[in-house]
Amino acid sequence: MSPPTTTPDAAGSTGRLYAAPRPLAEMLIRQAHVVDPRAGLDEARDVLVRDGRIAELGAPGALPGPDGATVVEARGRHLLPAFVDPHVHLRTPGQEYKEDIATGTAAAAAGGYCAIVAMPNTSPTVDTAPVLSALVARASAEARVPTGFLAAITRGLAGEELTEMAELRDAGAIGFTDDGKPVVSAGMLRKALRYQRLAGGIVALHEEDPALSGDGVMHEGAMSARLGMAGIPSVSESTMVARDAALARYEDARVHFQHLSCAESVEALQHAKAQGVRVSGEASPHHLTLTDAEVQSLDSRFKMNPPLRSEADRRALVEALRSGVIDCVATDHAPHAVHEKEVPFEEAPMGTTGLETAFAALYTELVLPGILGLDVLVERMTAGGGLYGLFTPRIAPGEPANLTLVDLDSTWVVGEDGYASRSTNCCFNGRRLHGRVLLTLAGGAVVHQRPMLVAAPVRELAR
């Protein structure tokens, strides 16, 4: 008899997440320091996983290891609800030389994620049900971590005609976005927001006014003045956030603002929330930890859209993440091939990978210096699923096992052991970070396990 495997139900999802079947975990994680702010947990616990679900939490050292279960000695390590990333680019279909579903979800697993949401700006665009259905089939065969898909708002991301949003929802779309491009026409976006009442699903927006961005390649500020490169002003983003929050208010629509990068956008989001508009926002680890000062290196790893902004913007984003004005962390994982990035900065494509470094980067730069509590970081790195109507991972009996075991004392140099992603364009490459993901359970299955680090404390109990 084949072992039981994951099901959408085991992932606790609404059925819009897809993954390859994997054996359900039987595991006892002993004496880990469990942190789950939603469950009020911040203490050492034994956690028993049976049939891919959390069966029992016990006092440290109290739970016996059942027959056949893997026992992980996790004393001194931290067990967190696994993370959810509402914004990744898997480059499939069409650009599998950058990333595919297998490598992208392997990167997610290595980063401690139990679910990810992929963007539709692929080739072809995910703008019809057949394209989406083919992706769903591939994810169901290849995805290591449960993966969901957003479909395009407009055909070919051209901003001119709505996609068949209702049919796309039936085919599994979590929601809609033209990510990579803004919906330039307010009239077109308004139609999409009205149509949302029929189709359902979140409308997620990449906010940028092309007339203000021009041919900008980095943040407009002292550094762009110094380098002589065309700048993307922060108002290119914030004016569109304000415009679209007004449209969402008028249409009573549900809108999510993607990869917010500047203080003015935070103000616009805060203003909309104060008015009761159904809006939410995300910020990326790179915008929360780096600034345009990095661009002085002219290294194209630091080229992304929106661009790395000023220190004042970065601080505003951190404060918004702390206060909850920004609801969640999203990596905007954007893989590109080496030859595409190894060109002069202005010529390079925009984007950085981020799945494998998100937790460590934020832990190192925000939690260790005392700017953000670990509990707040865990909440923001797991909130994306709930925002998208999927699920929220919890460490509680009966919940599917979506767990991440991290060693907060371990330091590592990003990239020195390579990447699980097919691409290496990580803006944190070469940095020494604190906090390493040792083990990830997603949808009840073990999806990542660091061989060297976990090998020592893992023992099969011989009876």
Added chain:
Amino acid sequence: MSRHLISIDDLDRAGIERILDRAESFAEVSGREIKKVPALRGRTIVNLFYEASTRTSSSFELAAKRLSADVVSIRAAASSVTKGESLKDTVQTLSAYDPAAIVIRSPHAGAAQLVARWTDAAVVNAGDGKHEHPTQALLDVFTLRRRLGSLEGLKIWIVGDVTHSRVARSDILAFHRMGAEVTVAGPPTLLPRQIEALGCTAEPTLARLQEADVVYVLRMQHERMTDSFVPSLREYAARYQVGDHRLRPGQLVMHPGPVNRGVELSAAAVDSPQALIGAQVKAGVAVRMAVLYELLVGSPSLVAAAVAAV
């Protein structure tokens, strides 16, 4: 001096002065009937130009030849660049010929820095996008120092399209480093936000131009009109053209060339004795000889390495 010359930031004041002193001795060579010294005999210098250039490319070529180097000059249109070969492949191919230096001009910021990663040769930035043009700034400082002895306390105004000018950026840095007070002035649409961070003040008009000891005029390109940075050449000339009506006696006028007479500079100003434009062009060869010499011969660490390799 570092192994490459990519930015004025690679040089401190002493480093700039060392190059200028060296350039003085090469200027003397340029005055001789046989304008050649054997300093780089047997070494190869590659000029890789991805952008049209007359004075920069010819002066680099002459500089290398007067140092007795073997010179290969490659223009983008004539090379495999047009066949889609990447910058990296081109540089690695050229590096197989073991050049001592690669001089690169590119329409993209940071190109020279990338080239430096891919080759063992010394790299000289001959202009990268709108970023920097360090040898132009050095020859500008050289020209002023020759005329005035020092830049200390000098008030220098840089006038025109600063946004799209690599010359302006390198000049601001170099003039500032040499002790001058730098002001940039031009249409607000052509002054970058926060340009002050480079070490200058910004003025939207030429109302106080007479305070300047030196007026450095930038080239105004016609495409700036079509991009609506300024409404018309006519309005630009009316507000920002440097000519007798705005200049006081004794002010010096500079320009990196080529000049649009009657646009950014009046024809009379170009030809007036106040203009240093001819001296700038003349300084180009001596200063570029000095840069190549300092990078390839003058650096004590490189000399040591060369001796050790024998």
